[in-house]
Amino acid sequence: MTDRPEFDSELFAKGLKVRREVLGAAHVDRSLQSANDFTAPMQKMVTEWCWGELWNRPGLDRRTRSFINLAMISALNRPNEVKLHVRGALNNGLTPEEIREVMMQVAVYCGVPAGLDSLKAAAEVLKEEGKLS
Template sequence: MTARKEAKVKTHGKERPVPSEQFAQGLATRREVMGDAYVDAALGKATDFTWPMQQLVTEYCWNEIWNRPGLDRRARSILNLGMISVLNRPHELKGHVRGAINNGLTKEEIQEIFLQVAIYAGVPAGIDSFRNAQEVFNEMGI
């Protein structure tokens, strides 16, 4: 039996087997970028209804996309901050601000991304992005 088949994921009141090697690889990447606490909280909230989405995100987003060659994690974080800001998804933005810091971006670089967002996507998007990032920086003590 492989380590993957023995591994379990804790979700809302259940332990689930790791469903695939792609999930295991994506989970490792997700933890490296977002941090264990964030990932454990996301998976811990997964119900029978939401579990398929967690599986999709972990296998497709975090394994198939984040582990592709061509862009390093730092570059992917820069792209995500800009796109998520424009989409006005504050919960995801906060998680990816933390991930960007984990991937080596500085507060100053994140600031520049959000200034660019303000010009190309609108000042309200930029303002909200700054507010959300500041909350994360405060939580992280930086």
């Protein structure tokens, strides 16, 4: 994968395991392999804090965390992240119908443009994954 010394910690390894399980090893490995001196600190922070600390906390299961992430990222109208986390949500057991409902809730509470953009991004992923015709 990578031999960057800054990626060599117990918390990074713990986060890397969860990050791969949720987002897929291919995506995560591409992100880490493309890390350079400028981007490596962000990869380290995201892997340790987000995936090592937060996603490993016992208070919520991964399915619930996926619901929350989809809602927040959609509310922020970040379609690229929506696509990534739709794949993660599918890996964590969400159905296409549940994902659609998140986007509809976002549209009502956060604005129709954010909901529509997120729904479109989700539909692209669901189609790629064979979950939509």
